Amino acid sequence: MKLTAENYHSCIANYQFCSVSQYKDFCGSYGKKGCEKTALAKIAGKYEEKKTTALLVGGYVDAYFEGTLDKYKQENQECFKKDGGLKAGYIKANGIIERVTQDRVFMRYMSGQKQVIMTADLFGVPFKIKMDSYLPGQAIVDLKIVESIRKAKWTGDSAPMDFIEYWGYDIQGAVYQKVVEILTGDKLPFFIAAATKEEATDFEVIRIPQTKLDAALSAVKTNLPRIQRLKAKQEEPTACETCEYCRQTKVLSGPIWEHDIIFDI
């Protein structure tokens, strides 16, 4: 199957190829617990996560950099109020775009080829990736619109961590780097070009250290066989019983301990 912008997110593409978001659906990140049952339901087209405003605003800024903002607005009428004006979140997005486009370094990293799709076999599993800004032979850059760059996050009794670790962007970097390396022979550094929705937009280009990418890739290698067996229906998925999808069918088997309330990783 040849992947294009049109079929990249289709059920058949999600069945044939693993992706970073699919991997995180199965295995989770610190910020969001994985759920095998929901991950499989998504692949089967039985469940779709609601498009949150946060997600749409990110897509809006991506579309700006890709040069497809008009198309994006047409396809996402949620951007507009009844009177035809842009909703607050998108006015903010315009502010972010205006701010970061003034910065030479930010724009240099965002000057690569946009939304580049590649596929490769990763540890025997077909993977698909879509890069926000690809500078062949130089760098892979992913654009993230976030609440805050500096604010520490944590879960359960973990140590505080930054938003990159919390949302598993190191996993994304590791997979993108490996796929590009398999196809081109170049092992490129991975950067997050981040900008915030704060009153005064903060922004940085952040490099993820190679040791972190290596560790993330090794976790991917460990977890992929189980994902493949689940997708091939050779093993039964477990349900997390706490996500939106599971909550619709969950049945209590008895009480839980208080210390299990806060999600644990």
Ligand SMILES: [Zn+2]
């Ligand atoms: Zn679940």
